[in-house]
Amino acid sequence: MIWNEFNECMSREEMRNLQSERLCETVERVYHNVPFYRKKMQEIGLEPGDIRGIEDLNKLPFTTKKDLRDNYPFGLFAVPISEVMRVHASSGTTGKPTVVGYSRKDIATWSEVVARCLCAAGVKKKDIIQIAYGYGLFTGGLGLHYGSEKVGATVIPISGGNTKKQIQIMIDLKSTVLACTPSYALYLAEAIEEMGIDPKELSLRVGIFGAEPWTEEMRKEIERKLHLKAIDIFGLSEIIGPGVSCECEMQNGLHIHEDHFIPETIDPDSLNSVSEGETGELVFTTVTKEALPLIRYRTGDLTVLNHKTCQCGRTLTRMEKCKGRSDDMLIIRGVNIFPSQIESVLLNMGETKPHYLLIVDRINNLDTLEVWVEVDEIFFSDEIKRLESLSAKIKHQIESTLGISVKVKLVEPKTIERSEGKSKRVIDKRKL
Amino acid sequence: MLIKQLSVFLENKSGRLTEVTKTLGDLDINISALSIADTTEYGILRMILTDPDKGYKALKEKGFSVRLTDVLCIATPHTPGALAKALDILSKNGISVEYMYAFEVGQKALVVIKTADNQKTIDTIVAHKNEMELINADEICQI
Numbered sequence: 001m002i003w004n005e006f007n008e009c010m011s012r013e014e015m016r017n018l019q020s021e022r023l024c025e026t027v028e029r030v031y032h033n034v035p036f037y038r039k040k041m042q043e044i045g046l047e048p049g050d051i052r053g054i055e056d057l058n059k060l061p062f063t064t065k066k067d068l069r070d071n072y073p074f075g076l077f078a079v080p081i082s083e084v085m086r087v088h089a090s091s092g093t094t095g096k097p098t099v100v101g102y103s104r105k106d107i108a109t110w111s112e113v114v115a116r117c118l119c120a121a122g123v124k125k126k127d128i129i130q131i132a133y134g135y136g137l138f139t140g141g142l143g144l145h146y147g148s149e150k151v152g153a154t155v156i157p158i159s160g161g162n163t164k165k166q167i168q169i170m171i172d173l174k175s176t177v178l179a180c181t182p183s184y185a186l187y188l189a190e191a192i193e194e195m196g197i198d199p200k201e202l203s204l205r206v207g208i209f210g211a212e213p214w215t216e217e218m219r220k221e222i223e224r225k226l227h228l229k230a231i232d233i234f235g236l237s238e239i240i241g242p243g244v245s246c247e248c249e250m251q252n253g254l255h256i257h258e259d260h261f262i263p264e265t266i267d268p269d270s271l272n273s274v275s276e277g278e279t280g281e282l283v284f285t286t287v288t289k290e291a292l293p294l295i296r297y298r299t300g301d302l303t304v305l306n307h308k309t310c311q312c313g314r315t316l317t318r319m320e321k322c323k324g325r326s327d328d329m330l331i332i333r334g335v336n337i338f339p340s341q342i343e344s345v346l347l348n349m350g351e352t353k354p355h356y357l358l359i360v361d362r363i364n365n366l367d368t369l370e371v372w373v374e375v376d377e378i379f380f381s382d383e384i385k386r387l388e389s390l391s392a393k394i395k396h397q398i399e400s401t402l403g404i405s406v407k408v409k410l411v412e413p414k415t416i417e418r419s420e421g422k423s424k425r426v427i428d429k430r431k432l
Numbered sequence: 433m434l435i436k437q438l439s440v441f442l443e444n445k446s447g448r449l450t451e452v453t454k455t456l457g458d459l460d461i462n463i464s465a466l467s468i469a470d471t472t473e474y475g476i477l478r479m480i481l482t483d484p485d486k487g488y489k490a491l492k493e494k495g496f497s498v499r500l501t502d503v504l505c506i507a508t509p510h511t512p513g514a515l516a517k518a519l520d521i522l523s524k525n526g527i528s529v530e531y532m533y534a535f536e537v538g539q540k541a542l543v544v545i546k547t548a549d550n551q552k553t554i555d556t557i558v559a560h561k562n563e564m565e566l567i568n569a570d571e572i573c574q575i
């Protein structure tokens with residue numbers, strides 16, 4: 001079934017016309033309502049009238065996560081705060097989060113796109129959906145919640161964590177759909193196995209998994225262990241949250257809701273568009289959002305776009321599962337982390353030269369982050385308690401900045417490999 | 433009175449202790465006393481050397497995190513209860529011991545001790561000549 005056949009199956013030409021019309025409106029609006037965009041456009045001598053359609057999209061300036069940070073918290077909003085119905089936030093690189101806002105219409109748009117995703121994944125009104133994404137500032141929980149309500153499914157807003165309770169509820173309430181991060185799905189699967197429960201006795205049939213990168217191997221393992229169809233959902237809070245794109249039952253690329261979010265793929269160095277079928281950095285322009293419209297927002301995710309009509313009947317452009325990042329951002333337990341955040345914590349403490357190494361791993365299906373810090377002579381104390389308190393202090397500072405738990409390991413100087421004077425900062429053992 | 437102790441930060445991995453001792457050995461530096469304080473992941477090696485400055489330089493060049501710390505060495509009679517008596521005196525004089533390690537030499541027990549206040553410790557020991565005495569660096573190294 002297709003939730004919105006009109007918008008999801010329109011011809012390429014109709015889609016381009018709709019996108020063009022909405023793009024022009026958006027550019028007009030941001031030029032007048034967001035000083036940041038007006039200034040950026042004036043700097044390159046661009047007026048709203050110069051954008052006559054989607055063919056002019058590449059004349060527009062880019063927006064980056066840094067721009068959101070520099071204009072923290074509401075600087076890029078295009079409506080007065082009285083029109084903002086909700087905010088969400090994600091952790092940022094300098095301790096400050098990135099704040100995103102939604103008008104009443106934005107919440108409706110978000111519910112609509114998530115409803116499309118669920119419908120494409122095969123979720124129906126009669127389903128019971130267990131939402132094990134975190135509820136709160138993170139967009140995962142509430143995003144899925146509103147879309148599920150729109151579909152008319154029965155929502156269990158259990159939020160993340162508390163594995164035993166998750167399994168109990170799953171059995172007793174006969175949940176048919178599970179929504180969470182793929183790594184948590186695997187974690188649950190293993191807990192179910194350990195409890196001696198046969199997954200066939202569960203009622204699960206569909207999984208809506210996203211908020212972190214995962215592989216085809218993980219998909220197979222989850223599908224086998226939980227006895228369901230695992231669907232990949234993609235999104236980022238800056239654009240709207242989960243629901244920017246989602247797989248259909250073909251599981252062959254994620255359909256982008258491009259009537260709301262126009263996708264492009266660019267070469268991260270030259271910033272020119274890459275040709276169809278080539279890997280590039282995913283860039284979105286939101287064309288219906290009111291509170292926080294973003295022009296050519298660079299996501300940092302690498303993917304390939306495919307404009308061909310899908311077997312499911314949708315004409316919506318598909319993106320491949322993300323292939324990595326054009327920057328050094330890590331996604332750990334659904335949280336975006338930049339190595340520079342850890343570097344600035346260490347520098348601010350002033351007790352260590354920031355020679356550090358991040359070791360990311362997936363142990364028992366949960367992402368782990370270990371931070372190795374070289375014990376430099378400047379702060380080497382010959383008393384264990386001083387070293388222990390140093391390591392506890394580093395751990396505390398990093399955790400309060402990143403919002404996830406980490407393990408800190410003190411290592412000997414020169415343990416961390418230097419290349420051309422710079423250290424290799426990250427070892428990601430997750431094989432994503 | 434003060435003795436320079438050389439401390440080295442060591443990760444708990446094989447071969448590190450060998451490398452330290454070999455480096456010192458190659459330079460003809462003798463280890464008079466040694467102790468290791470360890471946690472699950474790392475340890476601190478503390479040593480009294482015949483030439484602490486030379487040892488410091490050599491290990492630093494090898495990339496170890498090293499530090500010279502002033503400690504004291506006390507000698508007590510090598511009889512049951514002697515150490516307890518000495519520690520009791522220090523404690524009653526408000527001296528808290530950060531760490532210590534001991535070894536016996538003939539009739540005497542030698543205790544390397546690190547306290548928060550070296551001068552106060554020296555004064556206290558000197559005032560209790562019957563229970564303990566201070567040993568100089570060269571005395572330990574000649575043992």
Ligand SMILES: [Zn+2]
Nearest residue numbers: 248310312314
């Ligand atoms: Zn499809």
